[in-house]
Amino acid sequence: MARKAAGKPPEEILLDWKREQASLKARVVDRDTEAWQRDPAFSGLQRVGGVDVSFVKDDSGSACASLVVLSYPELEVLYEDCRMVTLTAPYVSGFLAFRELPFLVDAVQQLRQREPRLMPQVLFVDGNGVLHHRGFGVACHLGVLTDLPCIGVAKKLLQVDGLENNALHKEKIQLLKAGGDSFPLMGGSGTVLGRALRSHDHSTKPLYVSVGHKISLEAAVRLTHSCCKFRIPEPVRQEQGGTKAKGVPPRSLRRACR
DNA sequence: GCGACAG
C-alpha cells in the first residue's frame, strides 16, 4: 500500500515544464559578473553556500531541504537551515528542478529576510547547470530565480548531447592525476558544457562541474576545487551531514529542523 | 529484451 504511483507525469505537464525552462534559459549569464571571480585567490569572497534536498529514509516524499553558508576560505559554518518538506513532483531526469527547487528558493528567501548579511556570494547546487538536456539544469534554474551566482556539481555524468560515460571517457578520468585536474566535456554541438574535475588528490571519481548562473566555467571549476576537503564540496557535504551523518562531526550550534 | 537513469 501507499504504493507510489509516481511514474512520469503526463506529456502536457512535461511540455509546460519544457516551456518554462526555455523561457528562463534566456536569463542565464554564463560568465563572471563579480570581481572576486577573476581574482587568483578569490579575494573578496567571504561566504559560500550550498543547497540540497536529502531524503530521510526510503520514503520518497519526506525530505530535508537545507541551506548552509560557510566562511571563505576557512569553510566554517556561519548559517544552517534545515527544513522538513514533503515532495510532490516525481523525479524525472531533466526536470529535477520541478521537484526540489521551490524548497530551495524558499530557504534562500528566508535567509534574505532574516540574515541578509549572511547571504552567500555563490551557491553550490547538487545537480547540473548548463550540462543538461535543454541547457537549463537545476543550478541555472536556482540562479535565475534568486539572482545568485550558482555552480552545478553532479556526482555522475548526465549523458546528453553526445556525452557518454564510455571507455574513452574513463580513459580521460584515468589521466586526472592530482586534485584540481580537469578536462572539458564537449557536447556534439561543439560547445563545452562543463568539466570533469578530480576534486582532490585522493578521489578517483570525478565531479561534473557546470555553470549555473553568473560565473564562468573556469572560475566555477577553480572554486569547486578550492572548496573540496573531500570529494564533495564542503558547502554541499556539510548540509548532507544534517541528515546523513557521513563523517560530518555534530556541531553544537545546529538550528533545529522546522 | 536491453541499457540508461542529474537527484
Place this chain on the structure above:
DNA sequence: ATCTTGTCGC
C-alpha cells in the same frame, strides 16, 4: 539518490 527496482524509449 544508495547498496534497488520499475519504467520508458530504442
